[in-house]
Amino acid sequence: MAQTHKQKRLSAWSTPILLIAILIVFTFLVTLFGDKSLARMAAQTLIRVTFVVGLWIFVGNSGVVSFGHAAYMAIGAYCSAWLTLRPQMKGLFLPDLWPFLANAEWHVFPAAVVSGLLAAIVALISGAAILRLTGIAASIATFAFLAIVYTIYSSWEGVTGATSSVVGLTRYADQWVTLAWASATVLAAACYANSSSGLALRATREDEVAADASGINMYRHRLIALVVSAFFTGVAGALFGHSLGVLNPNSFYLGVTFITLAMLVVGGIGSLTGAVTGVLVLSIIIEALVRAERGVAFGETTFALPTGAQEIIIGIIMILVLILRPAGLTGGRELRLRLGKR
Template identity: 90%
Template structure:
């Protein structure tokens, strides 16, 4: 009995290792065979892995859909910009920053960690309020949270540059740096899902009443998972800023919320494998559609999809997956090795 328990624990740990291996293979293949634009696409994909796996830590384990994570991403992205931008530029574009931030010239790694921590702190405060609500009401309250963050960041002229973009961020987030963070996120997600808090939270997802009767404090575990999840959403935001070099509040609103939720749903909300699969599958489809929008030469003529068809097709794929395979492509199962026979 003790033996099988140990084997199960070990085999649960094979999931993140296998997933990271897939990500490494993906990155190496793209770097060897792809051109520069494909390498950039790989970096974007790995940032999305970081974000979606972060999102999964909360949504997958608690069963509460969050529309607010793009807000945590925005908080992280701007925090990293405040900490790393050249003080001269900050004086010019963001004149109202507090002196401590205005003079900060941090290294990018501690800045990314600090961005995650700020997002986690905001998650602690906002979650303490929002998570008191029941499932669907909480989802809509996270939407209100997203709207608050968007309104603040797109109107606070002297601190966020409002709707004019913040430019000149160091573009260090290539495919290798993002691969590192994506792997850390996958490990952390597996660790949280197998921790006592993660197990308790999943019990409450399956049956709220039974979990409550077993002495599980659902509110507390939802809050813990939201804080962990927002940390990685914040880090993903920081990486996003440092891969494009430009920040605009519109990058962190409904568009990214939709695409990342689509990835999570298509892959399967129920499992970590689903989150990673969804990002990889949809990113590859999106890349293919973008190339088709640019046009493919067939003999003399160029066939091209109209601009904007990409979003429509992704939306239809998402609806079809929800109708035909409601649990997503992976059906809530994890990719894992069987350790110890049988």
């Protein structure tokens, strides 16, 4: 009995290792065989992996759908911009920044970590209120939180540049940097899921009342998960800014919220493997369709999808997956090595 338990714990650790291996193979393949635009697409995909796995830490373990994580992403992205942009640029475009931020010219790595920390602190404060709610009321409150952050970032002219974009961020987030962060996030997600807090939180997901009766403080574990999860979504935001070089509040609103949730649900909300699978599968399909829109040559004739068809096809694929496999592609199972005898 004790033996099997030990084996199970060990085999649970094979999940993140296998997933990271998949990410590394994906990145190598793209870099070896792809062109420059494909490498950029790989970086975007890995940023989405960081974000969706970060989102999974909270949503997957607690079962509460959060619409608010794009807000943590925005907070991280703008924080990194404040810390790393050249002071002359900030003086010109963001004149109302506090002196400390206006003169800051940090290295990009500590800036990314601090951006994640800021998102985590905001999550601690907002979560302390929002997570007192349960079920659909909690989801709505995260929605309201997203709308609050969006309104502030798109109206605070002198600090965030409002709806005119912030430009000139160093574009350091290539596929290798994002691979490192995505791997770190997968590892952290597995650590959290296998920790006592993660197990307790999953117990509340399965049966709130039974977990409560077993002495689990649901509020506390949800808050811990939210803070951890916000850190990584904040980092994903910082990477996003440094991959495109441009920031606009509209990139962190309903569009990204829904596409990332869709990736999570299509892959399978119940497992870490599902989160990674969803991002990779949907990103690859999107890239293929974008290329098909530009035109694919079959011998003499060029075949091209009409512009805009890509979104429609993606939507239809999402609906089909949800109808045919309601628990997502992975059905809530983890990819893991089987150690020893069953």
